[in-house]
Structure formats: structure tokens, C-alpha cells
Amino acid sequence: MADTLRHYGPAAVAWVLLAYRVSKGRRGAPDPARDTVWLVLLGLSLSLTLLTPAVYAFTGRVSGVPNLARLLGHGSMLVVAWSARTFLWHLNHPITEVQPRTRLHLGFLAATFAAMSVLFVLADTPVDDARFAARYAGDPWVLEYWLVYIAYLTPAFASMAVLGWAYAHMSTAPLLRVGLRLVAIGAFLAIGYNLHKALVFASERFGFSYPPAGHLLIDGVLPMLAHLLVLIGATLPAWGRLVNAPESLAWLSRYRTYQALRPLWRALYAASPHIALTPASPALVELVTVRDLNLRLYRRVIEIRDGRLALMPYLDLDTATAARARAAQAGLSGQALDAAAEAAALHAALHAKALGATAVFGPASHTPGGGDLDSDTVFLRDVARAFHRLERQSHHG
Structure with missing residues (x-):
């Protein structure tokens, strides 16, 4: 039961929150900051769903490409990082200043995903296995794939953490202030998890001692907690009033x-x-x-x-x-x-x-x-x- 909740719970929460946002629709004048929240929710929903065991196996079976769900799930997470960063920029900068930044980082995103796709093809991972790290951690090109992946995510999540905390301090809206802090904490935890996995792959490749005792708890709890914090924080201003959050x-x-x-x-x-x-x-x-x-x-x-x-x-x-x-x-x-x-x-x-x-x-x-x-x-x-x-x-x- 615990494993089922860990694998499928965050994905279910993501789709519920996305459905709620869809049901509310767009109100008032166009708001670029608010619009990017949709991409954050959609990207997280897709990424979390693709990496659940059932959908992971289904994707590999239908496509005929083993572990394709991992590449697609990671690509969706790149979109999450880009969207969340764009959302924070929109909070405190005019749109004329934000647009050049977002286009530049969208180019970085495309280049990152292209490099990940090349490394994914080069890596010899013939068995479709949701427990990818346990099976392929020491294989050629897997570490390189992960390093390219976190080379985009780490600065993006670091920017989310720093900007989110700073903007929360400046915000006068209680729900937005708490939401930004939750997003910042979630981004910080995501950085820790991604660096941890990079060390896991590197230890298998180069033979040094890692991970530490208790790493299964890190693997099981840290990503789930990071995802939930970002999900809740990004949507708190929308649903918080329903539960008397103010x-x-x-x-x-x-x-x-x-x-x-x-x-x-x-x-x-x-x-x-x-x-x-x-x-x-x-x-x-x-x-x-x-x-x-x-x-x-x-x-x-x-x-x-x-x-x-x-x-x-x-x-x-x-x-x-x-x-x-x-x-x-x-x-x-x-x-x-x-x-x-x-x-x-x-x-x-x-x-x-x-x-x-x-x-x-x-x-x-x-x-x-x-x-x-x-x-x-x-x-x-x-x-x-x-x-x-x-x-x-x-x-x-």
C-alpha cells in the first residue's frame, strides 16, 4: 500500500489540481504569470504519470522502445523547470524584459533535450525497467545522460528556490507568500535528489563508495516530497480559499x-x-x-x-x-x-x-x-x- 501511494499518489494529486485549474478557466485579463502555472501542472502531471510503473511499462510496450517513458518524463520535467522559472520572472519584471529571457532558456531546454535524446540512444538499455537506476547505473552513457539532465535542472531549480523565497518575502498576499515558499523548498529538495542520483550513477561507474545508509529513504521520500510541495505551492492561491487557508x-x-x-x-x-x-x-x-x-x-x-x-x-x-x-x-x-x-x-x-x-x-x-x-x-x-x-x-x- 505504501509503495502504491508513493508511486501513484503524487501523479493523482497533480491531475486533480490540474483538473481544478481547468474547471476554473481563465478569469479577467490575460496574465502571463498565471498562464505559466498551467504548464507547471501539466508538465508535473505528465512526468509523474509516465514514471509510474504501469504507465512506464505501457509506454515501452506500445512504442517498442525500452525506457522511453523515462526520457519523456524527464523531458516533461524540463518543461516544469522552465515554466516555474518563467512564472517567477513574471512576478517582478515587465513582460518586455521577461520574453527575451524565456526564449533564451527555451533554446537551452531544446538543446538539453536533444542531447539527452542522443545519449538515450547511445546507452544500451534493452530491458524496460522502471527501476532504471538499479539496473543501469554503471552502464556507459547513463551517467552522461543524467549529468546533461541536471545541468539544466539544477540552475533552474536553484533560481526557483532563491527567487521564490525572495518574492515570498516581498509579497503581501498570504496565500501567494506561503505558496512561493513551498515551491522554493520543493525546488531545493529536488536539487538534493538530482545530485544524489548523479552520485549514485558515478559511484557505479567509477567504483567509489556511495550511496550512504538510508539511501532508499532518500529515493522514496525526497522526490515525492519535492513534487508535492511544488504542486501545492503553485496552486495554493487558486484553491486555498476553499479550505479557509487565508x-x-x-x-x-x-x-x-x-x-x-x-x-x-x-x-x-x-x-x-x-x-x-x-x-x-x-x-x-x-x-x-x-x-x-x-x-x-x-x-x-x-x-x-x-x-x-x-x-x-x-x-x-x-x-x-x-x-x-x-x-x-x-x-x-x-x-x-x-x-x-x-x-x-x-x-x-x-x-x-x-x-x-x-x-x-x-x-x-x-x-x-x-x-x-x-x-x-x-x-x-x-x-x-x-x-x-x-x-x-x-x-x-
């Missing part, structure tokens, strides 16, 4: 923010316990408690602000100014710069109070933060992360 992502974001604020809140609470409406709970309890998250997040933000107010007599403007200068030299700017300076000021004030320093009411200073609750929560999350880094540095120092 609401789930918003809740997850609030939960992560609540947990990220804990180190700062806990330090302020230890210095001034009166700021909390209820006593602090153990970290594990907070980790698994998910009820009333909106109220608890609101209270945490208010209590952090109260804790800062209680620290005002210990806040040193010179410390904040020096921390700002160091952060600016490190390349920080904007809110990241404000957060680093605020974290340093709070860290120094807490340290001064803990050492029993005399409270000195200095001149009133501007309190950095957001203009409303939501923006202030985001700012304090950045402060809390910077504060946590300072805490770790002080403990290790």
Missing part, C-alpha cells in the same frame, strides 16, 4: 507573533511582575494553549508597553544612540534599525535594574513603535527577536 494563515501568523513576543515579555515581567493580568505560564503550556489567541496577543502587547513604561527611569538615551549607530553600520535601516536600537535600550535597562542601579528620570524621549495596534504588534515582534538575539549573545559571551 484565515488559517492569519491565525498561524498571530500565533507565531505571540510566541515571538514571549522572550521580551518574560524579561519585562520578571523585572516588573505587576504588568501582567495573570501570572506567567510555563513555556510549554503557552505553546499548546490556542484558545482566545486574539485576546492573549492583545494583552501581551499592552503588557510589553507597560513593562517599558516601568523601565523608563533606567532607559539610557546614550545606549540607544550607540546601538542605533552600530545597527546602521551593520546595514539596518527603517523599522529594523528602530527595533534593534529599542531592543538594545531595553536590554541595557533591564540589566541596570537587575544590578540595582539607581533609577534616574532622564529627559522624556520618543517611544518608537507603530501608529496602531497592528503595526505596533509587528514592531514589537521585531524588537522581541532582536532582544532574543542579544540575550543569547550575553549568555554565550
